[in-house]
Amino acid sequence: MRGLRPRGHPGCVTAHGASGPGPAGGTGRPSGSGAGGGPAPVALTWALAEAALGAVEEVGGYAGGVYLRSETPGLLRLAVLVGLPGPLFRPWWRMHTNRPFPVAEVHRSGQAVHLADAEDAMRRFPQLVASLPFPFASLYAPVTTGRERFGVLVALRAPTPGVPVDARDRGRMTRGALRLGEALAGLSRRGTEVEWTGDPVCVQLPTGSGLPVRFGSFDWDLLSGTVTMDDGLLRILGAGVTSPCTIEDLTSLLEPEDGYALWAAARHATGAGGRPLVRRLRLKGPDGGLHLLEVSARARRSGPEKGSRLVGTLVDLGTGLIGSDATDRLPRALLAVDRLGRVTYVNERTEQLLGRPRRDLAGRPLWEALPWFGHAFHQEQLRAALLSGEPVRFLARPEGGRWLSVSLHPGRDGVTMVLQAEEGSAGLADRPGTGRRVTDDLASPGDRAADLYRPVALAIALTEAVTARQVSAVVTEELLPAFGGRQLAIYLLSDRRLYLAWETGFPQGFLEPFDGVGLDARVPGVVTLTTGRPLFFESMEQLGRAYPGLPLDADQGARAFLPLIASGRPVGSCILGFDRPRGFSPEERTVLTALAGLIAQALERAQRYDTESAVARGLQDALLPHRLPVRVGVDTVGRYLPGTQGMDVGGDWYDVIETGQGRLALVIGDVQGHGVAAAATMGQLRSAVRAFALGGHRPQDVMKGTNRLLIDLDPGQFASCCYVLLDPETGEARAVRAGHPQPLLLRPDGTADQVDLAGGMVLGIDDGASYPVTRLRLAPGAVLALFTDGLVERPGRDIDEGIERLRRALAATASLPLSETADRLTREARQATSRPDDIALLLAARWPEGG
Known part of the structure; x- marks a missing residue:
């Protein structure tokens, strides 16, 4: 189609003219x-x-x-x-x-x-x-x-x-x-x-049918893009249209968005088995108004050109923008918009109330026709009507003058708006001879409510962030776009100095001289923190006058310096940069200051998290084995990956224990939860299992003793575990399992399957639980894989799918060294950007005969 971006849709891209083939090989398909x-x-x-x-x-x-x-x-x-x-x-x-x-x-x-x-x-x-x-x-x-x-x-x-x-x-x-x-x-x-x-x-979403007034028909050759129209259709389209014409000529009369609906009708009709399909479109008339038209299309199913032509009937429904006497007689101002926000109907009372002729309103986006609908609060009311399908009522004050009661009545095809002047509001507008007028500093409840949306959205997003880097990323994604910012820097206070924690948008290296600046320096980032007052500069020239000698980048935009203070304690400072000069209204200054407080609280919480996380990671590193015992006839390899959501450490562990009599105990376990508590419990269980194993206890007794210990240590805490006692010389093994995933066995012939181990209850629930023993044998060249559920679980997926995926991956590693096999099995998890759980993997392989 020929129309470019429609008026008033600065960010919404619509259909364009195209010379490529159409749905069935013709021309004129819209593009984006x-x-x-x-x-x-x-x-x-x-x-x-x-x-x-x-x-x-x-x-x-x-x-x-x-x-x-x-x-x-x-x-x-x-x-x-x-x-x-x-x-x-x-x-x-x-x-x-x-x-x-x-x-x-x-x-x-x-x-x-x-x-x-x-x-x-x-x-x-x-x-x-x-x-x-x-x-x-x-x-x-x-x-x-x-x-x-x-x-x-x-x-x-x-x-x-x-x-x-x-x-x-x-x-x-x-x-x-x-x-x-x-x-x-x-x-x-x-x-x-x-x-x-x-x-x-x-x-545009095609709408339902209505009562016809005038009829016209067309015949569309989908291969050539030629359209032939009858006299009825030519009369509807008005002067300047001839037949035959190209499909581009016809679609140039449509609103760009509606071109998609026409192509949808063509596409569906040619593939609908000959069934007629009905769609309604809006056609731009000779007077510039919009007319609703109905397209009933059926593809030809016979003859030499079977399936290549589309015939349709267009019906002028007579409900254009002029309006009827009936609606003009109503005591209410009525205005209608379609679902893309374009004004499709205006009655006479609306013209009188707004002091605007219909031609200035019709066919334009609502926020262009009525600029006050560009206000955040009023846009929120329109979103509410479009999404909920329920009526919405609110007060508005166009251009700071008369107060209006606005009612929005949504339907599948659009929204009807009823406007009514509030009683007594005329006294608030200009009166001849009085010189009195309402000014913009008297904000409506809607004006004040609009300022709440940004803090609420950002506050909720900040609750999901646990590290300083995640907090900074949320601010970048949520705060900068809301205010049109292009640059962000966050400095955190440590030992009476400000250190750069995050930056985006600034020239490379520009902020380095300010990294580690002391609190006695006279730079705006320090001043805003030490005084607790935000600083706003509408241009770099203004900033340079306030701070002579301060290095400035080449950007000529505005800057906002915000103090990050949480519960009265200084946390750091935040710099927002804009790529062009701009003012900051009182409302914006208030909102930005409030948001700085939310950011400071989130950063303070993140710093506490970082401290606890470092302690937990150190504890876990100390508790996991740094190296595994080396025995003739058996190789063992372990891998551990911490989770990346919430606390970075958890309760997964693995171990290999030389128990005496030439045997090895292979252990893997998973303590419920994450954080320091889970890591500490994991360390206690690992120590308990090791003590029981070194004491020569049978596998079932090792598990029973560990179960009772966990109940005594922390009632309510539980863990899963798998314990395999292996004789490296013969390959004979005895295994017990406490609610843990079944291990996998890779055979020397390259096949892999789950090992069916009898199972008992998870540890920490029942002090009388028993754990039956399963006997198995590892043939020379076989690999036993023990793992925790983090390796096979995915949100929204059955765990069996993950186990099957791991089984196939293990089978594909038959010829690889054991360490490379471990890397292959954990590769997908290591590459994942988000791991909700930690992962432990332990592989044990018997040397092949002659190896």
Whole structure:
């Protein structure tokens, strides 16, 4: 299509003209582009738009989209947004895969997520509810093929409180995501880069049918892109349109977003087995207004051109922007917008109330037609109406003058707005001869409420961060975009000096002279901390006048210096940089100061965590064996990987003990929980097992004694364990298991299987528990693998899948040295960016005969 980015959609990318083949080989298919990354490939844009539209319609939704991987590792971008205004949802255009949101979890785990209502979402994803606190249901499916992960397919719909998402709808989402994954894999094989680098493509959701007024028809040759129209359609389209014409000429009359709906009708009709499909579109009329049109399409199924032509009927529904006498007689100002936020209807009372003619309002995005709708609080009300489907009412004060009561009444096709002047509000506006006027410093409740959204969202995000680096990353991801910042530096106080802990966006090496600066230095980062007052400079020139001789970078933007003080104790200072001069309103200064307090609390908590974590890591390092005994006939290798979520240490351990009589005890265990307490308990259990083993006790007695000791040490704490007593000379072994995963055995012939060990109850529960013994034999060249569940468990997946994956990986290492085998088995875990649990692995191999 010919239309470029629609007026008022600065970040939402729409359809563009394309000369490539259409859905069935014709021309004119729309394409997308991103403001930051240039045009997206036509085929990629179409595949994403088609999948998102299909998913929303199949599950009865009203909005949806597709998140796609980007050129930045760990970052997903919203590539397609269906049925919602793009600019209104700008904060959700980017999604880091380590964030506690359903989109991120689905991409990480490869498992679908279905949230039936807000209560369901609150239990699993509180940050999602905090950022979008509205009643709606959401369905998420991973877009994958084989092991390749492309992104996530999303659909939003009305909530069903207390009723889980129907299995049929779960299946529809899964199938839609799989189809999209296959399509993207095909594009990738043909050389298309399946990544999204720019802003999202916004797609209009086709609407229902209505009462017809005028009819017209067309015949579309999908191969050549030629469209032939009858006289009825030509009359609807108005002067300047001729027949035949190209499909580009026809779609140039559509709003860019609606071009996707036309292509969807064509695509579905050609693949619908001849069944007619009905869609409604908005057509831009000769007067610039929008008219609702209905497309009923059926592909030809006979003749030499079978499947290559599309015929359709367009019906002018007569509900354009002019309005009718009936609505003009209503005592209320009425204004309607579609689901992409464009004004589609204005009545006469609205013109009078706002003092604006219809031509200035119609067809424009709401926040352009009514600039006060660009305010954060008012945008939040529109989001609430679009997502919840429930009426929303609030007070607004356009341009600081008359107070209005605003009611938003949403539906599947858009939102109807009712505006009414508040009684007595006329006295607040200008009055001739009085010179009295309300000024902008009288903020409405909505103005004040809007300032709460940023602190709440950032506060919730900060609760997920436990290290200073994670806190700094959250500030970078959440705070900078909210205020349009480009640079961030965080300094932490230690021994009366400020040390640089985090920086982003500054020229390389620029901040090094300020690293380790003392509290007696006169630099703004020190002054803001020692005085407790934030400092705001609207330009670098202003900063230079306040601090002569201070080194300044080449950037000419603004700076904000914020003190990081928690509970009255200084923690450090934070610097925000902006790439151009700007002012700071009183509201912004207040919010930034409040956010600095939240950041300081999170950093103070992170410093305590770092201290405890260092103690725990040192304790655990001291308790785990630094080297394993070397025995003729047997090799042993161990590996330990700490978790990366929460405390970095846990209770997993392994050990190899020379028990006397030429035997080796192979031990692996897992104490519940993480942190210093778990590491300490692990050390006590390891010592107990070692003492019992060195005392010559039988395997079942070793486990019984350790069980009773744990109950005496810490009632309520429990652990799993596997103990194997091996004779290296004969390969004979006796094994006991206390609630631990079954080990794996790699045979000399290269096959691998689970070893079926009889099991007893986990340690620490029942002081009378017994642990039966299983006898087995390790043949020369065999490898026994003992492991903890962190190696095989994945969120949202059955543990049996992980064990089977490990079994296959072990079988594939038959010819490798034992140390390399251990590295292979833990490689995927080591490369993972997020490990919720720690991992222990112990391998024991008998030397092959003659080895």
